[in-house]
Amino acid sequence: MTPAPQKRYLLAPGPTPVPEEVLLAMAAPTIHHRTPQFEAMVGEVRDGLKQVWQTEQDVLVLASSGTGAMEASVVNTLSPGDVAIVVNAGKFGERWTKICRGYGIEVEEIEVEWGEAVDPAAVEAILQRRPEVRAVLVQASETSTTVLHPIEDLAALTRDRDTLLIVDGITSVGVVDMPMDRTGIDILVSGSQKAFMLPPGLAFVAFSEKAWKASESATLPKFYFDLARERASQQKNTTAYTPAINLMYGLRKALGFMLCEGLPELFARHDRLARATRAGARGLGLPLVAEKSPSPAATGVFLPDGVPGGDLQKYLRNAVGVEVAGGQDRFKGRILRLAHLGHVGPFDVVTGMAALEFGLSRFGVEAPWGRGVAAAEGFPPPATR
């Protein structure tokens, strides 16, 4: 006899919960990828991705984690010695810097207080001082601090310059309305284990005309992440190297779900759940990490003094089966992050709040019962649905 598995709730900002329908779609027999059957599927997926990216460009699918697509963005558009501005407002901003420096790019780093969004004026000042800047690299949603950066304002700065706007949209594509073409984003990256309701293993990246043009003169070496080669293949509904076939089954299924919900409701739902979570946090008296410009993908909250974040996170994981994210680096032990992206609804927010209440009580906060849940419930699902 074995016990039933613990009921588990994935409320971390990736991997996000995968619908059973998607898990089972991926359990279909593996077919060969050099076949009309697979090519038809790639065609369908390509079409769906363009709609989610809101672009006329190709959205390329890579078999890698999102970091692979971040690296691809750099190595396909820049050359050694190029200058790039990196907005470093957290762990993922840091990653842009590491990738760029690893490839010999000179980085003008804008260090932003953790929890704050970048001030576009800081970017503009460097662009004016150094017109040779080839790219501005930024997260749309900086997951380590749950901040949303002002991508539209940054695009306004790069649009008429010879500078690319390279956006890590790993936790924002499919979450917040960020139409690539209309906004003027040059490169927009994402990953499967976020709004796409899939396990990790696929990354996505789209280039604007301006980015493709830049790629023609970029001299950094690349092979697996050579996107010109990949584009030539994917435009024929195939891939340059062996694709992650069964994850593609899941992608087709999940894109169908997203497009059936429709982008307006997809974005509205994420916004509602984010507002509910923030309200719940306020109800519990927990200050938001990103008070001024919070991300609709995840909400970070500061814990009361004396509540050990690491232990709280472990308690939630082990005792009640709820997986939330803790803080990294300077936020280690001080914050918790609750995600609300992908296959999530109001009861996930309720669960997150109840879990916080269990956890806070466990670590000495007196009778927090229902305070977070009650405040979060002020954002119910629309009656018309």
Added chain:
Amino acid sequence: MTPAPQKRYLLAPGPTPVPEEVLLAMAAPTIHHRTPQFEAMVGEVRDGLKQVWQTEQDVLVLASSGTGAMEASVVNTLSPGDVAIVVNAGKFGERWTKICRGYGIEVEEIEVEWGEAVDPAAVEAILQRRPEVRAVLVQASETSTTVLHPIEDLAALTRDRDTLLIVDGITSVGVVDMPMDRTGIDILVSGSQKAFMLPPGLAFVAFSEKAWKASESATLPKFYFDLARERASQQKNTTAYTPAINLMYGLRKALGFMLCEGLPELFARHDRLARATRAGARGLGLPLVAEKSPSPAATGVFLPDGVPGGDLQKYLRNAVGVEVAGGQDRFKGRILRLAHLGHVGPFDVVTGMAALEFGLSRFGVEAPWGRGVAAAEGFPPPATR
């Protein structure tokens, strides 16, 4: 009403058939990767991979196709201007050349007649003439020609030199006995969609001490494929970037199957099935592409004059649901390749032979009935099983 799906048979050299038990293992709910639960799984997988590689070294798991691990082998051990010998005996040999040249490595290419294995004397001649050669890159099994290269003989040449032996074992690890440490292989690469009975999306690579030492002075840029960083993480049973979590569930399951069968029987079974396939081809009067040194992973056969390979392949796919591989480049339309690696047994060989018989008959060969099947059946499974 929809019809039942066509019964399909995957007899191409990758992707190979995935057992239903593995497909369903991958349909388990996605868990978070920064958890003791996931780390325990990584520990189990690491252990199993070492056994299959027959090495004391770490076998690193990457979220990418096999090509990613090939690139990782190059960028982690070589520097611009280094000299490398590439054995180019087919499409995958060509890929080594392209990767190396893309990264500014000077390639001494040994072009081998398609269908032949490399002559170690040709490698030795270059090594003697150019002692500065840093690496010899080769396939163990060159899938495009179904040839097996003499890896042991090559290892004898590199073992006492300051030269690495870098082996693409994508279709040979878990197929043919090639103990990494004992043979003296410095880098051994593989991929999930081959002997590992998984969908594509994972790549594997192990480095010898000598290769790790070389990596310390290698200056080629890398980030996603930085294996030193990856090793530091995987030695702690985690990964540097988000792993392909659900594929890891499948890997754990499939490794269990492989180790339960045991390496000796695993290799013996592949050998039996390869011999049976070759015998069947002879029974049908089809010359082998790799007569002298055939791979135990797949068997290429020349088609009779006048039989159009492309049309035959399409007929098999569409009319009878059997996926075999055709020929590439100079072999296009002239050969067919039947794989026998991974989750395969004698009835897959029988199916392949029967499919060939259907196909040859369809394209004008008179009454081939049973000739391939009968000859293949001379290699039955052992009675003791």
